[in-house]
Amino acid sequence: MxxxxxxxxxxxxxxxxxxxxxxxxxxxxxxxxxxQHGQRRxxxxxxxxxxxxxxxxxxxxxxxxxxxxxxxxxxxxxxxxxxxxxxxxxxxESRLDALVYRAKFVPTIFAARQFVNHGHVMVNGRRVNIPSFRCRPGDVIEVREKSKQMALVLEAVQLAEREVPEYVEADHNKMTAKFVRVPALADVxxxxxxxxxxxxxxxxx
Missing domain, CATH: 1.10.1050.10 (Ribosomal protein S4/S9, N-terminal domain)
Incomplete structure (x- = not known):
């Protein structure tokens, strides 16, 4: 593991x-x-x-x-x-790694951080490798062309355990996502x- x-x-x-x-x-x-003490009251x-x-x-x-x-x-x-x-x-929620995770480009938030770190993501056509990069409403996040067929990405798109929230518009055919608006607590x-x-x-x- x-x-x-x-x-x-x-x-x-x-x-x-x-x-x-x-x-x-x-x-x-x-x-x-x-x-061993995990079951204690x-x-x-x-x-x-x-x-x-x-x-x-x-x-x-x-x-x-x-x-x-x-x-x-x-x-x-x-x-x-x-x-x-x-x-x-x-x-x-405006962090780049959080939005990559919400868009279902990767299966976990940990994978999102690594995915961004390794340079697989572009924001508004420019490569960004800083997970804490702050996105603004209207920003377009895209998986780089050479990364779109990675097993990690293909697995994440098929995950049934979670949906893409309303404040992110994701296109899994093009592997792009738009940050529509900054969400409230109730939206997340x-x-x-x-x-x-x-x-x-x-x-x-």
């Missing part, structure tokens, strides 16, 4: 939730945590514990972004006008309930 897969499934088991809705997640069989989480868990879950969903990077996204969301929780989700197809309000509380305490 590759490092990517083990890290992904370890995160699921630690949180006790299938945060990407993957059919192979170990949580589908065992909802308790990993290790858990005590009630403190307010801080709930906030930390909410942050780990949201951060993990986007490929376990580094703490430094995630905090910078929160700080920008806090500076912007409007509701900080909505701003936070909007910024996370999270497999589990996310609580960005607790994430805001965690950072603003």
């Amino acid at each position: 590759s490092k990517r897969h083990s890290a992904k499934y370890k995160l699921d088991r630690r949180l006790g939730e299938n945060i990407w809705g993957r059919p192979k997640s170990p949580v589908n069989k065992r909802e308790y945590g990993p290790g 858990k005590g009630k989480l403190s307010d801080f514990g709930q906030q930390l868990r909410a942050k780990q879950k949201l951060k993990g969903h986007y490929g376990d972004i580094s703490e430094k990077q995630f905090r910078k996204i929160y700080e920008e969301a806090d500076r912007r006008k409007g509701e900080t929780t909505e701003n936070l989700i909007g910024l996370l 197809p999270f497999a589990v309930q996310m609580e960005p309000n607790l994430v805001i509380e965690y950072y603003s305490r």
Whole structure:
């Protein structure tokens, strides 16, 4: 098992939730945590514990972004006008790796980061290899011609476990996607309930 897969499934088991809705997640069989003490009854989480868990879950969903990077996204969301929780989700969903994942060009968010890193993606006709690159409404994301027949891409397009959300227009024949608009929290197809309000509380305490 590759490092990517083990890290992904370890995160699921630690949180006790299938945060990407993957059919192979170990949580589908065992909802308790990993290790010999995983089945012990858990005590009630403190307010801080709930906030930390909410942050780990949201951060993990986007490929376990580094703490430094995630905090910078929160700080920008806090500076912007409007509701900080909505701003936070909007910024996370505007990342190039997140949009490549939402467009179903790859099967997982981890694969999306690697796919972008390796130069398989273009934005508005220009090659971009930075997963955190921020897209704007109207931007067109395209899989490079030589990458369109990769097994990873062909597998992802056929996945029945998730749909392309309304704020992304994807054409799987041409392997292009248009970022239509910045989504609100209610628009994002999270497999589990996310609580960005607790994430805001965690950072603003």
